[in-house]
Amino acid sequence: MSTIEILPEKTLRDMKKLLDNASGLQVYQEGASYQFLDEKELLSTTIEVVETAPELEVHGSVGNDLNDTDNALKIYSYLGRLNRTQASDPRLWATLTHTTFWDYCLKRWPNSLKEEDNKSRNYILEHWFETPGAGLAALRRNAISRLWWGAHLTVAPWEDTSEFDIFQDSDRTIYTSILLSQQQIFFDVLERSYGSSPKLRICLLDALKKYLPEVSNKDNLSKAVSKKLRLVLKGRHLEALPVKDLRHILHDMVEAEAEALLKAS
Amino acid sequence: MLESVLSYPHPVLGNGDDVAASVDEIQPGVECIIYDESIALTINGLEAHHEQIDELIKSGDATWLIRINCPRTYYRESFTTREQAFSQTFDGPDLEGKVYIEISLVAVKRIEGYAPAGMHSDYDGANFDINSGELIAIVPTYSFLAEKDFDALKAPVASLIRIEEGEEDIGPFKCTYETQLIIVTLPKAGWDEYAAIRDRVPSVLHTSIVLPVLVEALTLLRDDSAPGVTWADRLDEIVTQMDLDIEKPLLAAQAILSNPLGRAFVEVNKELDKRAG
DSSP states (O other): OEEEEEOOHHHHHHHHHGGGSHHHHHTTTSOSSOTTOTTOOOEEEEEEEOSSOOOOOOOOSSGGGGOHHHHHHHHHHHHOSOOHHHHTOHHHHHHHHHTTTHHHHHHHSOOOOOTTOHHHHHHHHHHHSOOTTOGGGTTTSSTTHHHHHHHHTTSOGGGTOGGGGGGOOSOTTHHHHHHHHOHHHHHHHHTSGGGGSHHHHHHHHHHHHHHGGGOSOHHHHHHHHHHHHHHHHHHBOGGGSOHHHHHHHHHHHHHHHHHHHHHHO | OBOOOOOOSSOOBTSTTSBOOSSSSOOOEEEEEEOSSEEEEEEEOOOOSOHHHHHHHHHTSEEEEEEEEEGGGTEEEEEEEOSSOEEEEEEGGGOOEEEEEEEEEEESSOEEEEOOTTBOGGGTTOOEEEOTTBEEEEOOBEEEEEOTTOOGGGOOGGGTEEEEEOSOSSSOOEEEOSSSSEEEEEOHHHHHHHHHHTTTOHHHHIIIIIHHHHHHHHHHHHTTOOOSSHHHHHHHHHHHHTTOOTTOHHHHHHHHTTSHHHHHHHHHHHHHHHHHO
């Protein structure tokens, strides 16, 4: 075992400054490694990992070929159950995207960057660092952090609390697969405030699991349900209800939105 | 406490003048003790002060919902109680930065023909069917800063701003607000001068560097444009604890820095007197 070392904030700040010019952006298009880290000081952490990091694979550019679920499980297994303070430290994730998982990040988030284009700069900030001022989304878009958080918040929820016994399944990653199956679902669950509630998150994913196969445009179902749920939550604090009641309400809501989409198509 | 004003399809106690009660506002006592490894939260006085609504709690038709939300660590847990007192201990690492405590009273069963005494005349004697989960009463949102070593009332400037030497030889000083602390970068020439006087005339530096930086930071906070980083959480806590008007960033910044201009005058006069003497 070894412990992870992370880049200090000052180094990360200098790295972000390099994004202000074209050569700094081009680094993120190619290259066997991130070239500006030679002899940079690293800070120790107490995060222990196995000596060999997992190989994250990307088989294509869409859907299952992105291999997000498998990669999420590999990252979660590699880093283990970090505590929430460790997992919200942008330095950890920016270090991993620029070192251990540099190749994966280039493959998973390929870009055709234009010189000194602000859009390109933001794209790099989002996926290799953290999104400035994005609140809940700040670390949910970092290429490695999103995988860890995606797994941490969805793997076998019934193992955390008996409240979730009704969701027990032989597949411990059933909800991780749903969450990472579509970028839109990831956004509608993890970048919305209701998504940080375990009850709402798991009940919603459970309902999507049932009704997603019934619609052709899965993104539209996710969007419609998210819109409806946000509206309902303004006057109805569903977290006060027992899980079985909440599950029933979410299933009814997703079913109704799926039916509406089918009628409209 | 933060204000909450929304429009609901039925009268909600605590939402403006929807329902009159024996107190203007439900104000439970909220106490938070931050230890190294854990954070203990105690809430007392969970009472609607409205006979009919308090009866709904006793009968099991309604419950207090206490939601703890920490955006930085993605923590959001809800607890329910029908008691007047609630306490819970959290693992220290689960909460970092700003933590919000949202308290509401919600129906846990369908309540038909709900018509609380004292509801606003606009409702004109109507009654309502309330679904499970729907709000009966709301309480202003509380918040605290989960930082063990931070005292908002003794907050030194160092808890918000760090001054560093930049890479440019000359030019204006620059500021970065996206980092955990606000980073002020001085040009190399300025840095040398700064290093030579920072311990001799700190108030002059407060006026010339820290004051404008703080005004900008308060403006970001006022406009909800501040990033979710340490300085923003801390400054928000300082503003709350000192009861400052964030709509006037220049005045608020001067209050935080304890009259920096007046202190700078005294400091400069002392230095001049030394030379004259």
